[in-house]
Amino acid sequence: MVKIFIDPGHGGSDFGATGYGLREKDLTLSISKRLVNILLNEYDDVQVKLSRTGNQTVSLNERTNAANAWNADFLLSIHINASGGSGFESYIYIGSFPSRSATNQKRNIIHDEVIKTTGFIDRGKKEADFHMVRESHMQSILTENGFIDNAHDANLLRQSSFLDKIARGHANGLEKALKLKRKSAEQVSVASSPSDGSSSNREMGDQRYQVNKAVAGYYTAADAKTGENKKSTVKKGDYYVYKRYDGMINVTKQKGVPGSWINPNNNVTTALNTFRIRVTADELWYYNKPDWNAREGIAKKGEVFTVVDTLTVNGSKMYKLKSGKYITANPQYIEKL
Ligand SMILES: [Zn+2]
Known part of the structure; x- marks a missing residue:
């Protein structure tokens, strides 16, 4: 099991950088949620925690305390840059620390993957005395994804499809850097094989899914995705996967019987101590x-x-x-x- 702590920079009363009608705190959360979705849907043996799941004010200390208390294997802090420039840069802690070369290696991999999927100008692999990479006890990096006050970057950052690319780049990088195990293709696609009693029956029915807290249940994958027409509450517990579609999961207590569609994004527990x-x-x-x-x-x-x-x-x-x-x-x- 690999435990990845994802930190959407800023939030609540701290807007982060702003420009062209965009706010850093919204973009970092949006990218982080997309990334969580990819990680939980497409990889096995991954646990993800977010420092915030909504527009909360969370101090830097609370963020690193949460990651340290959870004992994360890796911390990724996601930010958007500002003030004079364009493109992507990434950071590790500037001081010396035991896992420096391993951290740097992982950062390099993730950095290159983000450049690949986004086409961002490469501003370089950097080091700084940032709180998130200094105070976290695990290997940690911070990424600055474009400049919010640069017309070209802001135009990209306002596109949902581009935020997907940023998330995809980070996911590809995390996969390589942390050697994440991809679910097999049949696990992530819709179960379409006929139930003819052959071995194809196994594919979905045996897959388990852990619901970590009560989440909304829906009749259709489309509703689960948009959050409309909630039909039930799916309780915390262990479920069988009946189907997966478009990032959504149909979970059921009775193997082979359709249950409720849920949005795995709703299943992320926050690291905050509520x-x-x-x-x-x-x-x-x-x-x-x-x-x-x-x-x-x-x-x-x-x-x-x-x-x-x-x-x-x-x-x-x-x-x-x-x-x-x-x-x-x-x-x-x-x-x-
Ligand atoms: Zn920031």
Whole structure:
């Protein structure tokens, strides 16, 4: 099993670089999700974790802490460049460290593959004192994929098909660098063989798929892809693969019987330490920003929330909730679940 930690640069209140109506934080997330999709769909024995799966603010320390705690084998931080230039460059840590030459070798492979699929101008294989490559305990690289404020690059970066090329280049590079095992062609295509009792029956039915958290289930692969017409919730657990199509997977508890289509992108657990709390006070204020004066409404006793971040506001702890609201972290009024 190879554990790959993917870090979409910036996010939340940190937009990263901007230009031509584009924001770095959106592009890095979009590329990262495409990459995760490729890795989980096309390779065996790969685990992937993202430093963020949405538009969250995640500090650099939280990112490397998460990768270190998870014990990743490899960390890839994805960024978009700005300020005077065009093309692609990649980084390893500038200082000395034990796995420097192995890291550099992997970086070189990934770098060359991205150049190949994107046709980016090659700005070179570089070294820098970036937090992500300095503080991560595993081999790690950072890529800068085009210049957001360069007209030519921005025009490419606004095209979905070009973001696919960037993701594909990274995937090809990771495959070679980490010696990832491709699923066989029949595993990634639709199961089309007739069930005539011959050996062809084995191909899909025996394949297993791990659902890591409750995800939405759909009637069709197309719905799963667009996220429309949700029909059910597929619970965490071990499933058989009934079919794969267009990156989507039909998972089932009963071998050979169609189940629900799911989007494997939804099955990625975030590395953030989220946990749940329950309100124990009869009534409790919640806030629309991290400010004790920004009261917005009242949560009632017994209500449960998911916490995504803990902040200190005027000396008192506040939880940021998944909904984007804030609530006190004072254990007199809430309990951790
Ligand atoms: Zn950046």
